[in-house]
Amino acid sequence: MSIRSALLLTRAPGAAFVVMGLYWGVFAAHVPVFRDRLGVEDATFGLLLLGSSIGLIPTMWLAPLFDRALRRAALPVAAGLLALAWITPALATAPLAFAVGMIGVGVASGLCDVVMNARVSQIEAQSGRSLMNANHGLFSLAYGIAALASGVTREAGLPMLTVFGGVGVMTLLFLPLLSRAPAPAAVPEEGGAARLPLWPVVLCGIIVMIAFLSEATVESWSALHIERTLGGGAAQGALGPALLGVTMTLGRFGGQALAERLSETAVIRMAALVSAIGISVAAMAPVPMVAYLGFAVTGLGISVIGPMGLALAGRMVAAHQRAQAIARVAVIAFCAFLIAPVLMGGLSQALGLRAAFGAVALLLLMILPPVMALRRRAADPGAVPA
Structure with a gap:
């Protein structure tokens, strides 16, 4: 409902x-x-x-x-x-x-x-x-x-x-x-020139960027991991990114119900841990079936991090600054699609795909410190504009 x-x-x-x-x-x-x-x-x-x-x-x-x-x-x-x-x-x-x-x-x-x-x-x-x-x-x-x-x-x-x-x-x-969507909030006459708070926007951008980077690596490299590392066939390899897409859709609709009961920071913390566990399972998988499980769990986790990071950015600023805050977060986040090919390509060539996916799991855990900083800001009534 x-x-x-x-x-x-x-x-x-x-x-x-x-x-x-x-x-x-x-x-x-x-x-x-x-x-x-x-x-x-x-x-x-x-x-x-x-x-x-x-x-x-x-x-x-x-x-x-x-x-x-x-x-x-x-x-x-x-x-x-x-x-x-x-x-x-x-x-x-x-x-x-x-x-x-x-x-x-x-x-x-x-x-x-x-x-x-x-x-x-x-x-x-x-x-x-x-x-x-x-x-x-x-x-x-x-x-x-x-x-x-x-x-x-x-x-x-x-x-x-x-x-x-x-x-x-x-x-x-x-x-x-x-055309029925609400008009953006007007800039108030007093304080209209107030600057966008930097650190909450940067921290939200880092969170969403790591989520996008993890999504991009699984989409682009999961099939190769299943085929080259685990000896699967072409059809087996294609199931890796397909599972990610399915579980991300389910995760976002399921995350909607979860997000109405818990704060954005709580949902992001749980999702980061779940997705880090999932991609670690995929990295260490001995057979394709175990890798499928890992990639499916990864999809469930990372599916909600991006939307929750954007929602959190909107809550961290004044009403008239929302579009600007979301734009800045998006600029930081979409850099992930430029970083991911270089990161995964270099790591997989130097250390192998298992190590490359392991590095992505560590990146997902790096979401936790900025989330904790944002949690403290959200808990401070004077820090977040009305």
Whole structure:
């Protein structure tokens, strides 16, 4: 019941989570199509994909200005820009055009991501409920459904542009609902120039970054660990990242009920310990079946850390600073997707994949000190703005 009521309460920004999940799910399922059409090697294709990060990270820094300028219109405009941005990569046949298109996708995704999370944080403050997990679970669910549906459309021979166009039509249908999201809080005349508190934002950013880094390592390296370290086949290897996606969706919806009974800091502490245990089990697994168990437990744990870290950042600042705080946390957090390939690649080459996953388990335990510092701040009535 708490999940249903949470989704009803946040149905306007929740629609943006659905739109975002649909687009990225369709893209993930069509990656082989993109690569074949561009006619590039894997390494070159990987570099082209960095275009989305190039557009995403700086845009997140500027997204609060976009939010304050457009106010209630910010969310539907951001969703509309996302629909337009996907047209270029969907049509691109040359690597340069694809890279430019992905930069545009990164820009639109950055705007939409910051605004939709800020709106959920705002509704959390108004309602006194924890709502972030349910909405991130909605993203994971939409992503998974879109990826599976795209697999079916690919088998049926449906052109990729038609599939992206279908999601574009759905986005247009969502625009009236998106426009109902609350406007951002106005900057008060007195104290309007107050600076964003640095350390709570940095600590929340570190927490979410470690969660994203752990997620990225399991998504990208779990199949290789099962196949190369444990001697599994290709189908067995594919189950590693698949289990992560399934358990993260379940974890976020389950975490919604948990977060309504416990504080954000308590949920993050438990989730960090659970995910560290899970990835340690996967690292030491003697056979693929044990690794599956470890990766599934990891997914359950890390699924709630990111949403709870963003929710905590929203609670640590004044109402008019939420979009800015979430944007800064997101900029720090998304650096994980630049760090993860270098970290895992270097460690696995030097020490092996077991040691590399063991290092990720230690990183997850490093979440505990900043969480304890934030817990003390949250417990101090004078430290957190009303």
